[in-house]
Amino acid sequence: MRKSTRLVALAMLLAPALAAAQESTLRIVSAFPENSIYVKRMENWIERLNAEGKGSLQLNFIGGPKAIPTFEVGKSVQTGVVDIGFSTGAFYTNVMPEADILKLSETSAAEQRRNGGYELINKIWAEKANMRYLAKVVEFTPFHLYLNKKIDKPDLTGLKIRITPVYREFFQSMNAQVMTTAPGEVYTALERGVIDGYGWPIHALFDLNWHEKTKFRVDPGFYNAEVGLIMNLDKYKSLTPAQREYLDRKALAYEGQNEFWKTYNQSETKRQADAGIQTIAFDAATSKAYVEKANEVGWANAIKASPEYGPQLRKVLAK
Ligand code: 173
DSSP states (O other): OOHHHHHHHHHHHHHHHHHHHTOEEEEEEESSOTTSHHHHHHHHHHHHHHHHOTTTEEEEEEESTTTSOGGGHHHHHHHTSSSEEEEOGGGGTTTOGGGGGGGGOOSOHHHHHHSSHHHHHHHHHHHHHSEEEEEEEEOSOOEEEEESSOOSSSOOTTOEEEEOTTTHHHHHHTTOEEEEOOGGGHHHHHHTTSOSEEEEESSOSGGGTGGGGOOEEEEEEESOOOEEEEEEHHHHHHSOHHHHHHHHHHHHHHHTTTTHHHHHHHHHHHHHHHTTOEEEEOOHHHHHHHHHHHHHHHHHHHHHHOTTHHHHHHHHHOO
């Protein structure tokens, strides 16, 4: 064989190996239960990403809280046990307190991409959590207090309420006795009467059958639920520019679907009424004070928890 022929043969042998080396598979876990709408939408996104990403980038969905417990997903992403986590800030305050501040967003994810918010979040997430914040995929969604005992004013004295860090200071400011649990434990706690209520967004009660054990929803809602895709920063940096560009583009497209939540939340509100969940509403002045109190307590805690970044985040998150 001539030398040039040998080189061509060698190149042909190596080509598939080189192409294969360019395909990376990332492991992703969810902090939310697998039967939730959140995870269904995430799985659809993964399916499309994988279909178009063949030969370059693939995501392998490992599972929900049975694979990695809800409040451990953040740490697993930070340390690189998994590559990507599907979670909310309240679930990884054990990595950094700043994570929970995203619930105070009044500006949209799209606005935060333009006003420097997205860069600031990524600066903090990189520095304090070794993470890249890829995209926010739930927003435009208030949280509510759900109860099995009737109240006629914002006073939770004598009531035991299931929380995550999202609701802690606000519910405590109304004298609630609070108990932190992952979403996966709420149904049993309600069934056993261990709790008199819980904090949760306006949607996705039905996914976990909580409507069976819920009598009242307190209006108005407060804050803005955030669910995001977080990635181990070293892993993110290890991708080729093409892979990173593809992942960023897909994540941005996913974030671009967030208008969905506006109509979904309307239909979920109706579905709750149809399921017999009654609303507890305060008069206009009390409602206004209730929401103001939530924000006041939320920001006070954010700034106390992060004197450095709390005020900076406020500039890009608040309106
Ligand atoms: O209540 C919760 O578990 C919680 O903190 C949360 C945050 C974002 C979306 C859904 C739930």
